[in-house]
Amino acid sequence: MLYIKCPWCGYRDDAEFHYGGEAHIKRPFDADSLSDEEFSEYLFQKSNTKGLTLERWVHTSGCRRWFNVLRNTVTNEIIEVYPSDQLPSSKAGKEYYKSNWRRKSAAERLTTRQIEK
Amino acid sequence: MKKPRSNFGMQGLRSEKEKYSIFSLARNAFTNHENWAQAWKSPEPKTEYDVIIIGGGGHGLATAYYLASQHGMKNVAVIDKGWLGGGNTGRNTTIIRSNYMWDESAGIYEHSLKLWENLSQELNFNTMFSQRGVLTLAHSEHELKEMNRRVEAIRLNGIDSDVLNPAQIKKLVPIININPNLRYPVMGGFIQRRGGTARHDAVAWGYARAADSLGVDIIQNCEVTGFNIKNGKVTGVQTANGTIKAGKVGCVVAGHAGVLAGLAGFRLPIDSRPLQALVSEPIKPILDTVIMSNSVHMYVSQSDKGEMVFGAGADSYNSYAQKGSLNIIEGMLAAAVELFPVFSRLRMLRSWGGIVDTCPDASPIISKTPIDNLYFNCGWGTGGFKATPGSGHVFADLIARNEPNSITAPFTLNRFVDGYLIDEHGAAGVAH
Numbered sequence: 001m002l003y004i005k006c007p008w009c010g011y012r013d014d015a016e017f018h019y020g021g022e023a024h025i026k027r028p029f030d031a032d033s034l035s036d037e038e039f040s041e042y043l044f045q046k047s048n049t050k051g052l053t054l055e056r057w058v059h060t061s062g063c064r065r066w067f068n069v070l071r072n073t074v075t076n077e078i079i080e081v082y083p084s085d086q087l088p089s090s091k092a093g094k095e096y097y098k099s100n101w102r103r104k105s106a107a108e109r110l111t112t113r114q115i116e117k
Numbered sequence: 118m119k120k121p122r123s124n125f126g127m128q129g130l131r132s133e134k135e136k137y138s139i140f141s142l143a144r145n146a147f148t149n150h151e152n153w154a155q156a157w158k159s160p161e162p163k164t165e166y167d168v169i170i171i172g173g174g175g176h177g178l179a180t181a182y183y184l185a186s187q188h189g190m191k192n193v194a195v196i197d198k199g200w201l202g203g204g205n206t207g208r209n210t211t212i213i214r215s216n217y218m219w220d221e222s223a224g225i226y227e228h229s230l231k232l233w234e235n236l237s238q239e240l241n242f243n244t245m246f247s248q249r250g251v252l253t254l255a256h257s258e259h260e261l262k263e264m265n266r267r268v269e270a271i272r273l274n275g276i277d278s279d280v281l282n283p284a285q286i287k288k289l290v291p292i293i294n295i296n297p298n299l300r301y302p303v304m305g306g307f308i309q310r311r312g313g314t315a316r317h318d319a320v321a322w323g324y325a326r327a328a329d330s331l332g333v334d335i336i337q338n339c340e341v342t343g344f345n346i347k348n349g350k351v352t353g354v355q356t357a358n359g360t361i362k363a364g365k366v367g368c369v370v371a372g373h374a375g376v377l378a379g380l381a382g383f384r385l386p387i388d389s390r391p392l393q394a395l396v397s398e399p400i401k402p403i404l405d406t407v408i409m410s411n412s413v414h415m416y417v418s419q420s421d422k423g424e425m426v427f428g429a430g431a432d433s434y435n436s437y438a439q440k441g442s443l444n445i446i447e448g449m450l451a452a453a454v455e456l457f458p459v460f461s462r463l464r465m466l467r468s469w470g471g472i473v474d475t476c477p478d479a480s481p482i483i484s485k486t487p488i489d490n491l492y493f494n495c496g497w498g499t500g501g502f503k504a505t506p507g508s509g510h511v512f513a514d515l516i517a518r519n520e521p522n523s524i525t526a527p528f529t530l531n532r533f534v535d536g537y538l539i540d541e542h543g544a545a546g547v548a549h
Contacts, residue, residue: 002434002442013444015444018433044477044533045385046385048387050373050389050437055435073436074438
């Protein structure tokens with residue numbers, strides 16, 4: 001059982017929420033220029049980490065708003081809850097975000113380049 | 118030769134070359150059953166093996182057994198971080214069936230069911246395989262129509278399946294509630310009469326004993342911490358007890374496939390989630406069929422000990438904690454009590470969770486990997502137990518020949534690149 005602190009409604013049982021999977025997966029702007037392998041990596045490959053993970057939740061039975069969570073998948077400890085349009089602010093969260101393989105994936109490189117233009 | 122000392126419990130069950138039979142049972146009765154030999158040895162690992170199988174669950178042990186028995190590979194080790202069958206092999210609800218809709222799934226699951234039918238004889242170990250029938254319920258007009266379509270597809274693959282109406286279901290399962298005023302009434306169902314259950318521990322022990330007698334080394338309490346990879350080819354595994362060289366490595370670690378793929382330097386399209394089950398106090402025989410319901414998500418059977426064995430759904434979130442949320446169990450029990458009012462005063466004895474590796478298309482991966490001579494058999498999701506013999510059989514074939522056969526070919530890792538997915542989400546018995 002998870003006990004999740006919704007940023008707007010406070011602590012609630014996890015039965016009130018829906019899981020949104022891994023957070024910070026960016027859709028590539030120009031998917032056509034990715035190879036099948038690169039697109040498969042974006043679409044299907046999972047981080048599925050044993051330990052810290054960044055993930056999305058939505059408070060379905062409450063305020064119906066999305067937010068992000070930094071959780072340990074072994075202990076189910078929730079370390080940080082933060083808005084879905086932001087990056088984690090805790091040290092562990094920042095480190096995990098930076099070291100995640102997606103930061104180096106072709107899909108994400110493409111997204112960043114497009115934004116810079 | 119020194120007679121092996123008798124041992125406790127599961128390891129105390131076989132003398133050299135002794136076959137289990139009524140005669141060996143009678144013979145050992147004269148010595149108060151103190152002279153049964155170990156069912157398998159627990160040797161120190163050698164420095165090198167032709168094949169190392171990581172994961173001593175049913176699938177891994179079956180793989181080792183078939184490598185030795187079908188492919189003549191005797192220099193094989195099975196290594197496990199814990200004890201045999203301590204993972205999902207000992208945590209599932211032991212349901213066996215092959216009524217899957219797609220041809221690819223029918224191929225692997227029916228292959229497996231056929232092996233189940235002769236498994237106790239082949240292993241000389243009673244797996245308590247019981248073909249008591251698996252009945253899947255429909256609770257709406259739409260579901261019933263979909264079920265009829267699925268039954269035709271299943272029968273086209275030569276797999277037995279029959280649609281039953283509520284009256285026929287009531288006759289088969291007298292304790293079921295077919296009152297049409299239920300929130301989710303029983304509108305019909307389909308049954309695979311060749312389906313059923315088996316004793317999960319016995320499957321692991323039977324394969325372990327048979328593999329051991331063919332020369333396979335079974336090494337427990339030896340966690341794999343890394344792979345030795347040279348020029349894109351695996352050459353051995355690093356373990357808690359040191360490095361072991363290997364010609365080939367097969368990885369069958371339900372719940373941890375993603376972790377081991379990470380150690381080898383690649384990723385899998387797998388999410389690991391808790392799946393829960395629970396058993397009641399034992400009662401007299403009351404249910405001789407396996408009942409599954411997809412839409413209210415409940416499955417139940419009665420074990421030979423008399424316990425009602427309930428299976429709940431998987432939690433939605435990723436976790437390696439081997440426990441799930443209570444609301445999943447509450448939802449399942451609410452459905453169970455509505456369908457079987459007689460269960461309402463049953464007390465539950467135990468509940469537990471296992472970590473299941475689920476693929477985006479709810480079908481397994483039995484495949485070569487980006488690393489040469491490293492093979493993965495994973496992603497069985499919520500329903501791997503039924504496939505134990507078939508999975509081991511075809512995985513052994515893949516490892517021995519380094520080439521997929523007609524059954525394993527569709528289950529390649531590459532299907533997530535070329536898009537040839539085998540979408541079994543809810544197409545079979547219970548939602549994944």
